[in-house]
Amino acid sequence: MRSVGLLLGTVHYVAAVAILPTAETAENCKNMTFTVEASATHIIVDTPSDAELSSTDNLNAYLQNLPVAVLNGVPGNRSGTFHLAAVYCVPSSTTSDTTTQFQSPSDSDQNPPLQILIHGSTYTKEYWDRGAWNDGNSTYSWRTAANSAGYATVAIDKLGSGASSHPDPVLDIQLPLQMETIHAVIKQIKSGKVGIPISGTYILVGHASGSSLGASLAQTYPDDVDALVLTGYSSGSSANTSLILAQEYEPAATSDSKRFGNLSYGYLLGNSLAARTTTLYYEGHYDPAIAVSDYSSRGVQALGERFSLGPKTVPAFKGKVLVLTGANDQVVCGSTPARMCSLVPDAVMNVNTTFSSSTGFEYYIPQTGRNVNWHYKAPVTFDVTFEKLDYLLGRSSPGWRVNADELSDG
Numbered sequence: 500m501r502s503v504g505l506l507l508g509t510v511h512y513v514a515a516v517a518i519l520p521t522a523e524t525a526e527n528c529k530n531m532t533f534t535v536e537a538s539a540t541h542i543i544v545d546t547p548s549d550a551e552l553s554s555t556d557n558l559n560a561y562l563q564n565l566p567v568a569v570l571n572g573v574p575g576n577r578s579g580t581f582h583l584a585a586v587y588c589v590p591s592s593t594t595s596d597t598t599t600q601f602q603s604p605s606d607s608d609q610n611p612p613l614q615i616l617i618h619g620s621t622y623t624k625e626y627w628d629r630g631a632w633n634d635g636n637s638t639y640s641w642r643t644a645a646n647s648a649g650y651a652t653v654a655i656d657k658l659g660s661g662a663s664s665h666p667d668p669v670l671d672i673q674l675p676l677q678m679e680t681i682h683a684v685i686k687q688i689k690s691g692k693v694g695i696p697i698s699g700t701y702i703l704v705g706h707a708s709g710s711s712l713g714a715s716l717a718q719t720y721p722d723d724v725d726a727l728v729l730t731g732y733s734s735g736s737s738a739n740t741s742l743i744l745a746q747e748y749e750p751a752a753t754s755d756s757k758r759f760g761n762l763s764y765g766y767l768l769g770n771s772l773a774a775r776t777t778t779l780y781y782e783g784h785y786d787p788a789i790a791v792s793d794y795s796s797r798g799v800q801a802l803g804e805r806f807s808l809g810p811k812t813v814p815a816f817k818g819k820v821l822v823l824t825g826a827n828d829q830v831v832c833g834s835t836p837a838r839m840c841s842l843v844p845d846a847v848m849n850v851n852t853t854f855s856s857s858t859g860f861e862y863y864i865p866q867t868g869r870n871v872n873w874h875y876k877a878p879v880t881f882d883v884t885f886e887k888l889d890y891l892l893g894r895s896s897p898g899w900r901v902n903a904d905e906l907s908d909g
């Protein structure tokens with residue numbers, strides 16, 4: 500695959516204006532759209548009819564049978580030209596220099612490391628920056644925390660999500676093509692021609708299926724990024740069918756025609772607030788209002804996103820790896836009595852064998868479920884994350900800024 504030109508129409512050089520940025524506004528950010536050509540080998544299966552997807556019983560039967568259908572699928576080449584929506588933000592503390600930064604893309608030593616943020620299924624790039632929640636309080640914004648820690652960020656809507664292209668939900672929205680489109684975006688960014696200055700350090704940060712995409716990218720294109728930060732990730736985990744059915748999926752187009760009326764029926768929307776909340780949050784350790792806002796702004800899942808869970812091992816990648824898992828992540832650790840990952844140490848602790856050529860850390864975030872950004876522990880989670888990342892990247896000496904006691908009460 501090859502990357503082609505950038506669609507310039509929606510690029511706003513907001514950071515260049517002389518307004519004092521604060522953590523609560525996004526004046527150090529600009530919206531972007533990348534246009535890329537990509538192709539990948541996918542699993543081709545019979546496409547279900549709209550009638551089949553419209554009936555709950557038939558859809559559930561289809562979801563239950565999916566692993567078998569995937570096994571019986573045949574390989575086929577899918578390709579196209581796609582638009583990917585993104586929001587790029589620079590560290591707040593360096594905003595006074597950003598005019599220079601945008602105009603001097605070759606000065607890589609001066610430029611902050613860039614985090615490429617990849618959301619999980621049923622989310623969009625907004626996952627990383629819910630500053631608008633909580634009355635504009637940015638407590639739960641990974642983006643704000645990263646910018647404050649000196650990292651630039653570019654959060655991207657994956658192919659099939661948010662404001663990015665929505666091609667065939669069964670045949671096109673599978674992990675390989677999603678990964679190839681991100682690879683093409685990284686290539687454009689590294690060219691220095693898209694309004695993002697060339698950096699010495701690129702980091703892919705994923706959540707859930709965004710982490711699987713990161714692992715897939717690191718195995719296929721090991722030189723694309725210098726480090727991976729994987730949240731809500733465990734290598735080789737398998738889908739829990741009853742958890743999937745509990746989400747009460749329906750075609751998004753009929754479920755919420757206002758937001759998704761134009762999408763074909765293989766784009767699904769989960770319609771159970773209760774199931775979404777228990778799957779993604781750990782009871783008693785999050786603000787219930789956030790789970791409700793999360794539900795009302797939830798995004799779609801394309802059927803093809805269920806076809807691949809990513810590589811089980813990533814021996815090709817020689818960079819740094821940081822894996823962060825909520826100690827009470829039901830999807831990674833299963834419904835053990837107290838949803839305690841400590842009871843299933845293999846779920847996360849096999850990460851160092853998965854990334855056999857990398858160095859890094861893995862750890863559990865106490866009192867936290869799958870959405871690591873949106874629990875009360877988020878500020879501590881962010882501190883620990885960026886401290887460990889700084890250390891892995893050689894930006895700081897070893898040692899802890901964070902009091903270990905804060906982490907030991909899980």
Ligand SMILES: *[C@@H]1O[C@H](CO)[C@@H](O)[C@H](O)[C@H]1NC(C)=O
Nearest residue numbers: 511513525526528529530586
């Ligand atoms: C980016 O686009 C979103 C939605 O389209 C809009 O709400 C936001 O203000 C834009 N941000 C910037 C920095 O232009």
Ligand SMILES: *[C@@H]1O[C@H](CO)[C@@H](O)[C@H](O)[C@H]1NC(C)=O
Nearest residue numbers: 500538539540575576577578
């Ligand atoms: C798919 O087909 C296109 C067009 O023929 C080709 O350029 C591309 O290399 C193929 N991709 C794969 C993954 O086979």
Ligand SMILES: *[C@@H]1O[C@H](CO)[C@@H](O)[C@H](O)[C@H]1NC(C)=O
Nearest residue numbers: 633634636637638639786875
């Ligand atoms: C922001 O929200 C957090 C968590 O709800 C709360 O502890 C903090 O006091 C809030 N800060 C402000 C300035 O409102």
Ligand SMILES: *[C@@H]1O[C@H](CO)[C@@H](O)[C@H](O)[C@H]1NC(C)=O
Nearest residue numbers: 755756757758759760761762
């Ligand atoms: C659906 O597509 C039409 C025509 O392209 C467009 O005008 C409309 O805004 C779209 N609606 C939604 C909900 O995206």
Ligand SMILES: *[C@@H]1O[C@H](CO)[C@@H](O)[C@H](O)[C@H]1NC(C)=O
Nearest residue numbers: 739740741742745832833834
């Ligand atoms: C799958 O999810 C269901 C519903 O939450 C739960 O009862 C069951 O224990 C889970 N199975 C595994 C193996 O985790």
Ligand SMILES: *[C@@H]1O[C@H](CO)[C@@H](O)[C@H](O)[C@H]1NC(C)=O
Nearest residue numbers: 847848849850851852853861
């Ligand atoms: C992987 O990490 C675990 C926990 O830190 C450790 O017990 C194990 O020995 C490590 N395995 C390898 C192969 O390094």
